[in-house]
Amino acid sequence: MNKNQLMIEQYEELLQASPQDVRLRLKDMHLTITGKDLKVCALTRDEILIEGIMEGFTFHYEA
Numbered sequence: 001m002n003k004n005q006l007m008i009e010q011y012e013e014l015l016q017a018s019p020q021d022v023r024l025r026l027k028d029m030h031l032t033i034t035g036k037d038l039k040v041c042a043l044t045r046d047e048i049l050i051e052g053i054m055e056g057f058t059f060h061y062e063a
Helices: none
Strands: 005-009 013-017 021-025 029-043 047-061
Antiparallel strands (some): 013 021
16 A cells, blocks of 8 residues: 555445545444545445545534
8 A cells, every 4th residue: 555545345335426525334434545646446244445545533422
C-alpha cells in the first residue's frame, strides 16, 4: 500500500462509491470517506482497498 491507499477490514457492505465519496456500513456504524479521485481497487468479502486523495472521514454511529 502507498500513502494514498486505505485498507479497511471487516466492513459489512459497500453502500456507495464515487470519485468524491465512499460510504461503508461497518458493524455498529457507517463510515463516509470524502476526497478526490477515490476508487475501490480491491474488494473481498471482508476487506476493501480504497485509493485516492482522502480528505475526510465521518463516522455515523447507529443507536
